[in-house]
Amino acid sequence: MKKTEEKHPLIDVWNIYPGNRRSDKILEKPSIERIIGEMFAIGEYYYYVLNLNNSTVTNHHESILKIHGLKNYPLHLKELIDLIHPDDIPFVIKAEQTVVNKILEIGKEFQLYLKPSYCFRMKTAKGNYELFHHQAIHTFEDEDHHLVQSINIHTNIQHITSENSYTVLITGIEPRKDFYQIKINQNLLSSLTHENNLTKRETEVLSFIAKGYSGKEISSILILSEHTVRTHRRNILRKTNCRNSKELVKKAFDFGLI
Missing domain, CATH: 1.10.10.10 (Winged helix-like DNA-binding domain superfamily/Winged helix DNA-binding domain)
Known part of the structure; x- marks a missing residue:
């Protein structure tokens, strides 16, 4: 029997992406050189591969277990979203909406060369919430420019700052030179x-x-x-x-x- 897909709050955001489609295609493991080449980690970090067709999570960096105190590797994005501070969920949803809208504005044909990033609090192995820096490296798309896979990188930056800037940053990956800094809440x-x-x-x-x-x-x-x-x-x-x-x-x- 096919497992029922778990629902998470970003599904509705991603579904507005034109041409978004469902697929059970098994994706290849991404190049580790691509991960390291685009990663900025000034603290403890981990990465995982996200299948955007069904929100499954694979190819985890082993540090994810230690950092969050998990016994098993998460298999679905919802398990990671459940670690985010409840008060930060509205910002995460708005941040993803901002990313989708900006990529559509720039052009989907460039999405593999655009890296979104922003911050939110996540529960750690110590039982408290600490600030993490989230980066998404888009790695695979189909012939119609439907995004099907990304590598997400989470870095614990609590030792650097505990204040969330509530800002979404979209930067270009070589050869693109994009630099967009988008404030989510102007009252901050x-x-x-x-x-x-x-x-x-x-x-x-x-x-x-x-x-x-x-x-x-x-x-x-x-x-x-x-x-x-x-x-x-x-x-x-x-x-x-x-x-x-x-x-x-x-x-x-x-x-x-x-």
Whole structure:
């Protein structure tokens, strides 16, 4: 007998995605190089493969058991959503709606080169809720650009910040250069750009610094001279009252830049 699919609150969001369809197709295990290449993990992390056709979860990183105190690997996305703080569920739903709408605006044909990320609290093995940084790497689509698989990466950032910026970030994966910072609730903290008067270019440079890119790498990605990148870094440190890159990382998380 076929198991009845478990319902979770993101199903209704994903169903508005044009062309979304159901399939029992078994997907291949994704390339581990693709995961590591796009992952930014400054704390304990894990990843899993999400089949968007049926919300099943496979190919887990073993740390998921230790971090959340689980005895068995979750088999369905609902099991992971149940670990999210109840008060954060409305934000997660709104964040996913924002991601879907922005990808449709940019163009579904580019979805494999767009990485959404945002934060929410999850229950840990200690029995409390801590802040996690969520990233989704889209890995497979069919010939009609129907997204069928993603790799989701969760990083515990409680040691960096406990404040959720309630911001969705959508960044481009090479060769795309997209950078969209979308505030979900305007009554919350002002964005870093407005709060500290950062220019758009400085905000872009900050996001790459916080992700661990070197000045040379940032220079290549943004097509700037290394001298210009160093100048931007000095200006960013001054405007944000940060003494070093470590403090910049915390600022970037606080204001939803990574």
